[in-house]
Amino acid sequence: MRLSRLPAVAQILLLLLALACARLPLLGQAVSPAPNSEMDPHRLWTFSTDQQKAEEDLDRTEGRVTSQETFARLGFDGSYLPYLEIENRSVTVDATTGRTTELTYSIDPGGQKALTQVVREEKQDLGAGTTKTVHTTLVPDATGRLHMLRRETERSRQTTPQARETETMVLTAPRNGGMATRSRVEGRESRRDEHTVEFRDSTLLPDGRGGWQVSEIHEGVIRENGATSTKDERILHPDARGTLVVVQRVVTEDSQRTSGERLQTVETYAAAEGVSGENNLQLQRRVTTITSPRSDGSQLVEEQVEQRNPDSPAEGLQLARKKTDIIIPGVGTAGRLDDTMNYGGNQIISIDTRKNGSAAVHVDTSRSH
Numbered sequence: 001m002r003l004s005r006l007p008a009v010a011q012i013l014l015l016l017l018a019l020a021c022a023r024l025p026l027l028g029q030a031v032s033p034a035p036n037s038e039m040d041p042h043r044l045w046t047f048s049t050d051q052q053k054a055e056e057d058l059d060r061t062e063g064r065v066t067s068q069e070t071f072a073r074l075g076f077d078g079s080y081l082p083y084l085e086i087e088n089r090s091v092t093v094d095a096t097t098g099r100t101t102e103l104t105y106s107i108d109p110g111g112q113k114a115l116t117q118v119v120r121e122e123k124q125d126l127g128a129g130t131t132k133t134v135h136t137t138l139v140p141d142a143t144g145r146l147h148m149l150r151r152e153t154e155r156s157r158q159t160t161p162q163a164r165e166t167e168t169m170v171l172t173a174p175r176n177g178g179m180a181t182r183s184r185v186e187g188r189e190s191r192r193d194e195h196t197v198e199f200r201d202s203t204l205l206p207d208g209r210g211g212w213q214v215s216e217i218h219e220g221v222i223r224e225n226g227a228t229s230t231k232d233e234r235i236l237h238p239d240a241r242g243t244l245v246v247v248q249r250v251v252t253e254d255s256q257r258t259s260g261e262r263l264q265t266v267e268t269y270a271a272a273e274g275v276s277g278e279n280n281l282q283l284q285r286r287v288t289t290i291t292s293p294r295s296d297g298s299q300l301v302e303e304q305v306e307q308r309n310p311d312s313p314a315e316g317l318q319l320a321r322k323k324t325d326i327i328i329p330g331v332g333t334a335g336r337l338d339d340t341m342n343y344g345g346n347q348i349i350s351i352d353t354r355k356n357g358s359a360a361v362h363v364d365t366s367r368s369h
Helices: 010-023
Strands: 052-061 064-074 080-092 097-107 113-127 130-140 146-160 163-172 181-193 196-206 212-225 228-238 244-256 262-270 282-293 299-308 317-328 332-341 347-353
Touching: 181 212, 282 317
Parallel strands: none
Antiparallel strands: 052 064, 064 080, 080 097, 097 113, 113 130, 130 146, 146 163, 163 181, 181 196, 196 212, 212 228, 228 244, 244 262, 262 282, 282 299, 299 317, 317 332, 332 347
16 A cells, blocks of 8 residues: 555544554555545545445425435445435424424435335423323335334323433334234433432333233433443343343443543443343443544544453453544544454454545644643
């Protein structure tokens, strides 16, 4: 690969490579740039094999908002071939009701569009702190006629100044017809004090006798301490005797540093297969994300994933992935360095540098000064 052929992205690439060298040893891999890498305002330059881009158009008229997003892959000749289109429509029905519709189309190589999914959502303010939301997903059959795939009806009400309850009825129907299935989700969120919120969401399924039985519970507490927020969540499932037992625990901590950096750590605890109970949970996975503001207005998002090797769980957490994104507000991802480790200790490195706009994007990889 000759960097002299890529003046528009050379700075981003060199900075990403420097960042990689500082954090991990690079393996000698042949990486070929995409053909026809000259840029225009709607081009996306990348090293990756799954190259794609998105364009969005907005049209606002008389309270109705229509957005259209088109996704395209880079073809062998260097041109982009659209393969997916998503259209969103939003309208205010009246003073208390709003409705949105999302239509998804597939696009074949000849440019012909075919509707593949419709998602409708209607939200209504019923007053007295109560809202009702109906979310419906429809798919077409071979004749083009739409059939319901899933419907969620949610009713949420403020029971006290400190508590809110939500009940969601879910109806699902298979694409090929057959019996629809139902489930119900009961949720409650209450504020214990100024810095603490407790929550509990129970998923119930029909018991076959006209009643309901609990199949899963998510419960926990969210604590706020200045610039730090911690969410401690337990997930419970019924065992063979129907007793609810803890099968997983997820602890998420978000903190905002004085430098402007945001640090998020998500730790997932679970028991070995065939074992249950909160005392048997072990740390299985940790995801650490640092979002750093840049002096040029962009952001550096660094993500590190550690997890146990399922074949050697006693070895503890091992580094599985390190990913770095450079995000420019209003533009998107300007560059990516993705280093994935397999359990044999080998590194799989992919570098994705992008430029949006007719002028070169300059990204400073140092943290905010």
